[in-house]
Amino acid sequence: MIKVMADVRSRELGAYLRARRDRLSPAEVGLPGGGRRRVRGLRREEVAVLANVGSTWYTWLEQGRDVQPSVEVLAAIADALRLSSDERRYLFLLGGHPDAGAPSSWERAGARLQGLLDNLSPHPAVVMNPWFEPLAYNASFRFMIDDLEALPAADRNCAYLHFTHPDWIAGHSDHEQECAAVVAKLRAYYGESVTDPAWEPLLGRLRAESPLFVRLWDQADVSTDPGRLKRIRSLHVGNLSVRNTTMLLEENLRARVVVYQPADRTTEERLQELANRIARGAIDGPAKVRRLRPAT
Template sequence: MTTMARDAAARATKAPAVRSSCIRRHELAAFLRSRRERITPEQVGLPQGTRRRTPGLRREEVAQLSAVGVTWYTWLEQARDIQVSVQVLDALARTLMLDGSERAHLFQLAEAVDPTPAASCTGVTPALEEMLRALEPIPACIQNSRYDILAYNRTYARLTGDLDAVPPEDRNLLILVYTHPDWRRAIVHLEETRRLIAAKFRVAMAGHLGEPAWKMLVKRMTAESPEFREYWERYEVTGLRNTRTKQFLNPYVGLLSLDHTDLWLNPESGARMVTYVPVDEESRQRVAELHELAVPAERD
């Protein structure tokens, strides 16, 4: 085969891939425009204004809210061949208020892997889900080393309010403890809890410093929570204790004193089942009452 023939064959082989990539870029651009145009300025805390011709948000507003350059975002909507990081995709998904299906579609079009727990609950087998149910009325959940809550039983769902109402991508202990109103009200020793979880998270992150999901979480927390930023900048570290007593002021049944226990499922990945066993008879009765309140939510 001559050199010219080989070059022609190579171009023919690459052509379908090039066309596919081009189609994806145009689909991504169209999808972003459609999502941008459905969001009103009021939904993201911007004034409506009197001379707004564009339906929904302007490109520069999306860029500003997502902390990216206006020119770069414009190129993205023009289907130009540019690289898009998972951090930027995550920021765009939040700015455009994408639901779970829309978020998955965004990452698929960008040919990227969504690093949030909403994308995959790796390691939660049917057997583990059955164990969570069997532990009722004891509140229990499964967490990974990043403190994402991957699965939980009905009593745990009502331990601090209504965990079912929290978007899956926000079911993370750092996010909940530092930013969620229900959790902040329910945790009796809030500041101690915040300090300890920041110190434990720093220890856990030492083995994941180059992973986007971990860096994205820290970036989000430092931006959204001055309290987290303060504790994070102290560089405190502490190890995990398998058992300790915690107190919650539950909005449905009152004060609960519970022994928190970590049951390690996979020490290498940090996966663990977390249980909360009542330490006294009053807490035991209240946990049973909480379970009775939580079960109808599952039937509904």
């Protein structure tokens, strides 16, 4: 089955390269276009020269052979074919490198996503990448436990804070159960991008600083556990009971919007109180949310 899927992907990659090559004229890439041409767009040999790859090897690639192109080679071909960010990402996906493509329209969506998060108030909401770094969030998330922005920037990783920061440890009434859920979800995301170099520093830091993390990680539990009840102790408004709703972003499928919805009336009232206090400047002045940064 795996080989069949690889063969399909290789054929689709070849067809895609041919289609993009046919759409380019020599003049568009700075090549002379004189004489009669038997192809509508660029020749295979011309693409190979522009990408600095072998002509025979590039022909095999278009023919759908299993030549396993590297990220660097696909990037060179993408440059040669003048691909847009969306087209580049599609090329990397077909080439077997789903994590290497540009994040599509992520940067263009920044202001719109931040507006969405703000409009979700009083519900805490955050955009998070697979290794639990908050890329953007609303004021309710910032102050849900304490002030996230009062922490050093290098420590603002939600998985790391669960295991190391006193306020976050105290902020979960069932702390070890919450940590187990975090690790199981972290494992699930790890499996999606196990070769990504961003994992090594996070996992290494957690292993070095938290014996609890080591024990839970070595259990190798995997679960996304949607809708699980979370009990949070907010330093500002008291105990909260919330359930997560997690949504993938079309702009970058490695980023997730997480919304914390109240599980009872008391929590609903307390989240509204939190939002009101933030709006009045009663908590550290008017809340300042982080600007969205690219999801790597």
